[in-house]
Amino acid sequence: MDVITAVTSRRAIKHFDPSHRLSEHDIDTLLSLARLSPTAFNIQHWRFVLVQDPALREALRAVAWMQPQITDASLLIVICADLKAWQKRPERYWRNAPAEIREGLLSAIDNYYRDREVVQRDEAMRSCGIAAQTLMLAAQALGYDSCPMDLADFAEVGRLIRLPEDHVIGPLLAIGKGIREPWPRGGALDSDEVVVRNRF
Secondary structure, eight states, X not given: OOHHHHHHHOOBOOXXXXXXXXXXXXXXXXXXXXXXXXXXXXXXXXXXXXXXXXXHHHHHHHTTTXXXXXXXXXXXXXXXXXXXXXXXXXXXXXXXXXXXXXXXXXXXXXXXXXXXXXXXXXXXHHHHHHHHHHHHHHHHHTTOEEEEEOOSOXXXXXXXXXXXXXXXXXXXXXXXXXOSOOOOOOOOOOHHHHOOOSOO
16 A cells, blocks of 8 residues: 555544454564654654553553443554653664764764753654554555544553653554444645644
């Protein structure tokens, strides 16, 4: 499937076939593609929590507005990010770069993130969003449906998945085989309402 078709055909699917299973090969393919998603300074701070325990899925559903896709989709991913990835052996993000470039980038990473908690969180959320879109388009290209979700008690989600203190939760993402057509598109805003040239 070409990218334009994947973008135009992707929809948020709410009802999945609970008997369908993704192969390990397809899961590995999806995650390999997600890991190609860009991150600032290549720090790759996303973490993909694959929730495969049925009891844990039920518990997550209970704190996420009882959304059926949490338990029924073939794959449930809680997309998280490590807020402190910038300081955890950052040299590995540029291990293949020439030494002088690597040293310059390591200095830039430290200058950009150190003592800037808002920047750390903002970059984490941007990266989670990009990774989620990569996963959704990759799923579409592989013939699967997906649904990003943000209606949850994220403190409880964090507790249930044992989220480390220096991590943050982005969207939850369900992937599988849809069993119902999505609702008609709600209606896109006109271009002149969302496209700004140069300044507001």
